[in-house]
Amino acid sequence: MTKPTKSRSEAAGALQKLINTFRPDVVVTEDIDASSKKGKRARTITKALQHIASHNYVLDVCVKRVQSFANKYEEATSLAEQYLVIKPLVPEKRRYYESEPARMVLFDALALAHNVLQRPSMTMA
8 A cells, every 4th residue: 555645746656656567457536526525635636646647548537426325434344345355454433533544545446446337337438
């Protein structure tokens, strides 16, 4: 797992390194619109990732984040039932005063990819 990035250039460099190493066919990014609760830094970093993906020989699929569960922990548990290899990584539900576990981002990413796999005609149109 890579460390979290704090800047646009750091994120772009990290993605370029991952693309060079793993040579994926597809990169899935979140479609962040004006109604999103994402902050300025997240928006900037996501745009940088989309830019890097578009300048490589990969398909950049931009997907709207759909929250189909009451919370992220229920979603992570559901995904883990379908992708058993990640079951040990499902974090315990946090208390209100605790920060979100760092590995929750893995489940956010898997949820986006899962959305593409479940509705390819909607996301690839």
